[in-house]
Amino acid sequence: MNARRRQHFTFCPPPVRLFFALLLWAALVLTGLVGCSDTESLPDGSAELPLRVMLVPADGGTEDGTRADFEPIFNGITQVYDLHFDIRVGSSYNAVVEAMANDQVDIAFFGAVSYQIAKQRANVELLAVEERDGKSEYFSGIYARADSGIDSLEDFAGKTVAFGDVSSTSSFSYPAAMLLEAGVNPAQDLKAVVLAGNHANALRALVSGNVDGACASLDSFKKAVDDGKLSEQELKLVQKSQPIPSPPLAMNGNLADKTKTQLKTAFREIHEHPDVELRSLKGYAGKNIDRYNPDFSEERFDLAMAPLDAVTKELKDAMIRRAAEGN
Incomplete structure (x- = not known):
């Protein structure tokens, strides 16, 4: 009768197993397979990590023209509040929605309908709506x-x-x-x-x-x-x-609460700052506006979409x- 083969087992004490588990976790973090929370991984508006802005090409103008309409408001906020931005124009409405849904964008300019679509696809929050003569429409x-x-x-x-x-x-x-x-x-x-x-x-x-x-x-x-x-x-x-309702600016809901508060404050106050010319505040289709209203309610959007x-x-x-x- 053949001799039974011996099976050899290597005993791994609990501290050693814990060490290798931690080592594996660290390797996964370094390779990006395990990440930090969404809030920690998104930009904070610093010069090193500017907030990523994407605009829908709503008026059918050129990419440079669309960017030029919105650069004054973001440049003013950078000047006064030291929040920094990287501004791009999306190739289509859907491209902006998809970018927000995939955490590739922190702030987006939507149309009213594309904003509703974005809310279904992503964690997105209303940031501000342009206002002219007391109306946002x-x-x-x-x-x-x-x-x-x-x-x-x-x-x-x-x-x-x-x-x-x-x-x-x-x-x-x-x-x-x-x-x-x-x-x-x-x-x-x-x-x-x-x-x-x-x-x-x-x-x-x-x-x-x-x-x-x-x-x-x-x-x-x-x-x-x-x-x-x-x-x-x-x-x-x-x-x-x-x-x-005027096409809204919306922000990624996964941004840090501090960043979201800073943005709301900036859009609420920027039109009153003495160093910002009101003539430079523009909105949809490049028209001059009086201010951006960060207190416009979601309910008003829903009613208008009915x-x-x-x-x-x-x-x-x-x-x-x-x-x-x-x-």
Whole structure:
């Protein structure tokens, strides 16, 4: 009978096991497999760790132009409060939402709808909303050429309409809701749906005669007129929306409480500082504003979004399919 093989076991005393466990944990930390808390890993606004800002390309302008609209307010906060920022412009609304959801952004400028999407995807908190003449609101509109004979939303049935980005509040969601309320289903009753990508492109398509209607914010329309991109006499506003909360600045909810408090204080007070020119305070579409309001309530956003309940995911998907099909 074969001799039974002996099995050799190495005894590892508890202190030795603890030592190797700690050694393994340290190695994991160094390789990034185990990290610190989200709060500890995010920037604090110091010169060494500036807060990462990303802006949605809401007005359809250039990347440099969009950045130039917001740099004055952030530069003023750096000057007065010693909070530092790294400002970028996202390639799309969704790109900014995704960046916030993946902790790649600390502060973001959203549209009202993209902010609602961000709240579903990420730990995000309202930072401030621009204010002008005591109001924090703007408007969407659906435009037609002045000589088109289109005088009501019902007249768009059987016509071609250009929308902006599908995540845009004022160039997509509100116009779609307005058409639905008028009895025109934008996925079924239009001759064609054009997704122009932004406000400026939608207006440009209308001026060039490629479409019968265009959806854009009134601020973007004014900006296009002021920049000489179109003549105010060429187009007419067929329908103006109800007031929409101004596009918000939001912050990553995982930031340290101290940093979030500093940001709120800075945006609440910066317009009163003697070294900051009020003319340098700009907001959505580059318009001059009076201040940023960090006390705007979430409830006001939710109330204003209620009319958009009819713009379901199914409707959006159907409009995207229509746009892909062409005429």
